[in-house]
Amino acid sequence: MGIAIGTGTDIAIEAGDVVLMRGDLRGIVDAAALSRRTRKTILGNFVWAYGYNLALIPVAAGVLFPFTGYLLNPMLAAGAMSLSSVFVVTNSLRLGRFKSNSEGFATSNISESGAAQASVS
Numbered sequence: 001m002g003i004a005i006g007t008g009t010d011i012a013i014e015a016g017d018v019v020l021m022r023g024d025l026r027g028i029v030d031a032a033a034l035s036r037r038t039r040k041t042i043l044g045n046f047v048w049a050y051g052y053n054l055a056l057i058p059v060a061a062g063v064l065f066p067f068t069g070y071l072l073n074p075m076l077a078a079g080a081m082s083l084s085s086v087f088v089v090t091n092s093l094r095l096g097r098f099k100s101n102s103e104g105f106a107t108s109n110i111s112e113s114g115a116a117q118a119s120v121s
Contacts, residue, residue, distance in 0.1 A: 003028060030100045041095055045088045052084045 004016025
C-alpha cells in the first residue's frame with residue numbers, strides 16, 4: 001500500500017493508495033481506524049441483509065401456509081424489505097460520525113509566563 005502526503009508531488013499523489021491531505025502522519029492511524037470501522041459496518045450490513053432474506057423470503061413465498069394456513073400479504077413483505085434497506089443505509093450513515101483519535105493529540109500552548117506546555121487531549 002502506498003501512502004502519499006497531499007503536499008507532495010502530483011506523481012506521488014496519483015501513485016498513492018492513500019493520500020493524506022495534511023502533512024500530519026497521524027492520518028495513517030486515522031485511515032486504518034476508518035478502514036476497520038468500514039469493514040465492520042459492511043460485515044454487519046451483510047449479516048443483517050442475509051439473515052433477513054434467509055428468514056423472511058421463504059415466509060413471503062408461502063412456506064408456512066401448509067403448517068399454519070398463514071400467507072404473508074405481499075404489501076407487508078415489500079414494506080419489510082424496504083425497512084431492511086433503510087436499516088442498512090442508516091447503519092452505513094453512522095460512518096459519517098467518525099472522529100479522528102489523533103485530532104489535537106499533542107498541541108502546544110504558550111502560557112502567560114512564556115513557558116511552552118504540551119497538552120494531550
